[in-house]
């Protein structure tokens with residue numbers, strides 16, 4: 151059994167063996183093991199729920215793989231609502247011919263990521279499609295968690311005077327994926343930051359329950375995420391470019407390719423917008439966690455230019471930091 | 484601080500800005516002739532800091548923007564053919580052609596389009612697609628032309644039979660000559676491109692000062708480079724002695740790069756070329772020489788420059804000539820946005836309209 155066959159999605163004996171040998175082995179827990187048609191969960195209070203599909207190419211990249219990414223991505227989205235993620239479901243679309251070793255590596259990595267995140271995978275689905283109908287493997291995950299604070303952080307709650315903090319350097323994941331996909335190598339290796347943020351967000355909310363907004367700047371990067379918040383809250387945001395942490399290898403790679411790290415995806419970083427008088431406490435709580443060692447205050451919420459994000463450059467000039475339109479493409483010269 | 488960062492040094496920049504504010508007492512309008520300069524001026528925030536006496540006008544320096552409507556139509560026609568794979572730099576993917584089609588939509592319709600990072604990568608695309616002809620879209624100035632020429636030479640050495648280049652290269656000095664010959668042009672000084680000059684040197688711009696009395700400075704792309712160039716221009720205007728100055732000696736030799744020019748001359752020959760908004764300019768393009776005819780996509784059966792009318796309402800021509808600021812175009816940010824570009828200036832990373840849309844806070 152070295153490649154995924156169409157048979158494995160048939161629903162018959164082959165599928166059963168496939169699911170038992172592989173998915174239960176790595177993802178199993180008491181709820182999943184009941185093998186009923188649906189999982190029975192008990193939750194109290196308001197819950198946050200989110201879903202995401204992962205189609206990343208390449209499926210293995212420096213710093214992670216599609217499996218752990220599929221856990222981190224959804225767990226982080228749930229965490230950004232101020233919730234403690236508890237349960238995940240996952241759906242796999244597998245391309246016929248996918249090497250079983252690759253699949254096993256991915257599922258094992260998902261199991262590992264879920265354990266680290268403290269979530270249980272309670273339902274799942276597998277489909278196999280003919281070669282060419284999908285690109286190796288697509289994974290959908292849906293997550294659910296209990297909201298820990300009231301009111302929950304939201305993109306609508308940014309207020310003039312608030313401070314914007316990021317938990318670390320920007321653009322690592324996006325450049326790691328791009329450089330692996332295109333076979334580019336830079337002087338220093340660029341590694342994805344893919345990580346579960348539930349733990350660090352828990353610590354932050356324990357210290358500063360009144361956080362106004364939390365977001366993980368995934369696709370579209372920091373710039374797009376802050377534009378969304380500026381729009382949702384109808385406020386201006388002003389960032390100090392020199393304070394935005396960017397790994398030198400990422401800055402260098404972006405300079406070569408003509409890309410802007412502020413638009414590149416992150417998978418293990420978040421930003422928070424907090425009232426000014428709680429900014430210090432928030433920063434202290436974030437930096438105390440290993441995933442937030444590089445946290446920085448990068449700007450504030452202002453009354454000027456509502457709906458827009460401005461960047462104060464190192465020269466002291468001010469310019470618009472707009473939303474990304476489509477994907478970033480490397481330049482001509 | 485490495486030498487690269489030294490040219491961004493904020494404290495030094497602020498000192499130069501202060502000097503510029505004192506010394507630039509007569510107003511002037513300067514234009515840069517390179518999209519990388521355009522982006523740097525906006526991206527660094529420099530534009531918002533310039534003294535009121537100095538007006539910045541964006542110029543024709545984006546290779547994608549000056550690519551003529553017919554040329555865009557030509558590569559979209561090629562994209563629609565089953566026997567062809569296109570290899571291109573990423574910038575061209577969203578440039579609108581007739582009926583709003585672009586290479587992205589062509590791709591969605593089934594066209595084979597590969598984005599490459601260097602023309603040499605296109606040879607690998609050709610090798611991987613033996614049943615088809617791979618055509619590299621040769622759009623760019625003197626900066627990219629030598630690398631494309633070297634790629635054609637390499638293709639011949641490798642005896643590659645299914646690789647061709649569509650050469651729509653443009654040359655900067657003839658475009659500048661046409662620009663300054665226009666009686667309506669209202670530019671007092673030029674910032675000249677660093678990368679292009681690294682190939683051709685500073686001499687080919689001599690006519691700007693000699694014939695037209697305009698100061699011009701070849702410079703790099705960091706804020707300090709640009710500020711130094713503006714100070715140089717200010718000084719020349721004060722002394723009344725315009726000249727073409729090479730202030731980018733760390734990269735640009737007086738006579739450019741002879742090796743790069745040699746390969747360019749070996750493979751290409753200057754021809755009259757069509758420029759978007761500027762029309763046909765004598766000696767401003769590069770055709771593939773007879774000796775390399777087997778690598779010329781324009782000589783493939785069924786390939787020609789289709790007639791393509793200018794895009795309705797688009798004022799790219801005036802924007803490229805600095806006669807109109809992008810936001811003065813009636814379509815700017817209304818019918819024309821990066822999501823729904825009417826002209827290439829709105830989608831190219833180095834386009835003037837795109838820069839206004841992307842970086843100007845006070846719109």
Ligand code: SF4
Pocket residue numbers: 796797798799800802809812813814815816819820824825826827828829836
């Ligand atoms: S705003 Fe659009 S239509 Fe107007 S000149 Fe620029 S690209 Fe052309």
